[in-house]
Amino acid sequence: MSAQHAVKRAADGENLAAYEAFVRRKRPGYAKWAYSRLLSWEDAREAASDALFKIYLKRHEAFADANTDAFAFKILHDSVVDMLRKRDRRPTVAIGLAFEETVQPIAGIPSDEFEQVLLRLDVHQAVLRLSDRQRTCISLRYVLGCPDQEISDITGLNCSTIRSHLAAGREALAALLHRPDDEKGPRP
Numbered sequence: 001m002s003a004q005h006a007v008k009r010a011a012d013g014e015n016l017a018a019y020e021a022f023v024r025r026k027r028p029g030y031a032k033w034a035y036s037r038l039l040s041w042e043d044a045r046e047a048a049s050d051a052l053f054k055i056y057l058k059r060h061e062a063f064a065d066a067n068t069d070a071f072a073f074k075i076l077h078d079s080v081v082d083m084l085r086k087r088d089r090r091p092t093v094a095i096g097l098a099f100e101e102t103v104q105p106i107a108g109i110p111s112d113e114f115e116q117v118l119l120r121l122d123v124h125q126a127v128l129r130l131s132d133r134q135r136t137c138i139s140l141r142y143v144l145g146c147p148d149q150e151i152s153d154i155t156g157l158n159c160s161t162i163r164s165h166l167a168a169g170r171e172a173l174a175a176l177l178h179r180p181d182d183e184k185g186p187r188p
Helices: 003-038 041-057 059-064 068-086 113-128 132-143 148-155 159-177
Strands: none
Touching (some): 003 041, 003 059, 003 068, 003 132, 003 148, 041 068, 059 068, 068 148, 113 132, 113 159, 132 159, 148 159
């Protein structure tokens, strides 16, 4: 075995070890984010596994990249979009998640159950109008309850960028959901 071949095998061994650690760290968050888009844990795990396999195939490139987390999240995002295209659906925010018990309630939400549903549908439609990064950060924070560090670990964005996307997203949502004081009920 030549010295060059031995160096290549050692580097590949290091990449495999880095990849295995990466998978252990990322799989739960990747499945959680995929679930927010696919609304099915089975599909979410499949998309996360597909993305992790693609990252494995590109591990030399991925671990040489300056921001491995962002490189990998792009692959995950593309895997989810591909899965949705196969099913002829557009990427969306998980409206079904808004009604799960684990989701934090929306501040100021009406007590009437029917009004709650209408307001949540309005919020859902407004979230769909945000930019992709704002929608991702808003969904992970307010729908799935992820703190900044977990969002950073999933997306590869740094925490200050996440806070910027959250602030811009909240501002955009406030503008999209603004109702004059004399108007009753949710926006049409």
